[in-house]
Amino acid sequence: MGLERDVVEAISSHMIGRRLLLNRKIEIPAAAPYAGLQLAHQAAKNKAFSLGVIIALCIIAFLATKILLGVLLYWRWVRTHRFCEISVSGGRMVVFKTTGKSTPPTKLILKKTQSLTKSDIIGSGGYGVVYRLIVDENNVFAVKKLPRGNHDQQRGFEREVETLSDIKHRNVVALRGYYTASHFNLLIYDLMSNGSLESVLYERPPEVPFEWPLRLNIAIGAACGLAYLHHDCIPHIIHRDIKSSNILLDDDLEAHVSDFGLANLLEENKSHATTVIAGTLGYLAPEYVETGKATRQGDVYSFGVVLLELVTGKRPRDDDLVKKGQNLVIWVRSLLDAGKIEEAFDDELRDASFDEEMKEVICIACQCLDSNPSYRPTMQQVLKMLERVILEVDYKSDDGLKG
Incomplete structure (x- = not known):
C-alpha cells in the first residue's frame, strides 16, 4: 500500500508540473521595431553620399579643366x-x-x-x-x-x-x-627726343634757357617715376643707378626714369648683396659702397644728388670742387652750415622770385642725403614734399596775377 501511494504521488506531481509548464507564459525577445526600414534607410544614405562625392568630383574636374583651358587660352591670347x-x-x-x-x-x-x-x-x-x-x-x-x-x-x-x-x-x-x-x-x-637731364643741364647751347619752374617740374616727374618703381609696381624695383643721365626728357620735357632693372639683368647672382657695385661715383650712398647691398634708401640718396644738380647746375664730381678735395654734397652742406646757401644756386637761376623754392628743394635734398639711411624719406614722401613746393609757386603766381 505504501508503494502504491508513492507512485500515485509521483504521477500527480509530474502531472501538476506539466500543467504548470503548459500554463506558463514563455517570453521570447521581440525583434527591434522597424529594423528593416532602418537598414534600408542607412543603405540609401550611403548610396546618396557616394553619389554626392562622385558628383562633387565631377564638378571639380570640370572646373579644373575649364580653368586650365582658360589659362591656356589666356597665354595664347597674350602671345598673340x-x-x-x-x-x-x-x-x-x-x-x-x-x-x-x-x-x-x-x-x-x-x-x-x-x-x-x-x-x-x-x-x-x-x-x-x-x-x-x-x-x-x-x-x-x-x-x-x-x-x-x-x-x-x-x-x-x-x-x-x-x-x-x-x-x-x-x-x-x-x-x-x-x-x-x-x-x-x-x-x-x-626714344626720348630731348635726351637726358644731364645733356640739358651741361651740354645745351648757352643761349638756351633752363628756367627754375621747368627744373622743378622735371624733379617732380622723376620722383613720381621712382616712387612708382619703389612702391607701386609689382615686383618692387630698386633702380641702383639713379643719376641725371638716366632721367630722360620727351617732346614736352617731361621726365622719364630709364635703365631700371638693368643691374639685375646683368647680375650672375640675383641676390641684392653683390661683390660688384652698380651705380656711378658721386651718386652712391655711403652704406652701399661699404656693404654692396642695394636698398630703396640708396636710391633716395642718389635722387638727392640729382636735386642738388638741378639747383646748382654742377656735376656731382665737379672738376673745380674735386680740386679742392670736395664734391657737390660736401660743398652744399658747407654752404648750408655757413648760412650762405644762396651761393650754391646756379648762376642762371639768380632770380629772387624763386630763391625760397630753391632753398626748400635743397632742404629736401639734404633729407635724402642723410648719412643715416633710416632717417631718409621714402620716394613717396619726397614726391609729396616737391609737390607742396610747386603748389606754393602756383599760389604765389596766382596772387601776383590778382595784384
Missing part, C-alpha cells in the same frame, strides 16, 4: 596680343605691343635692328652702347646693347625682361622689346 615673336638663327626678336601706340611689323624692326652700325650710336654707359633705331617716320627707338650670358643666365634674362615689359607709367621709359643674338642682347626702348 601682348607681343610678336620671330625666331632667328641663334636667338629671337620679341616686340611687346603697347596700348595706344602703333607697333610696326616685327619683321621690319628685325631688319632695321640687324642693319645697325657704329654710325647709329648715340651714347654709351656702364651698361652698354646705345643706338638710334629708325624704323619709320613714326617709330624711332633707342636700342641698348648688353652682353649675353650662358644658357641658364639667358633664360633668366628673358624672364626678367618680360617682367620689366609689364611696367607702364607716364614717368618711366617703356620697354618695347628685345633681340637676342649669339653673343649679345639688345633692349628696345622708346
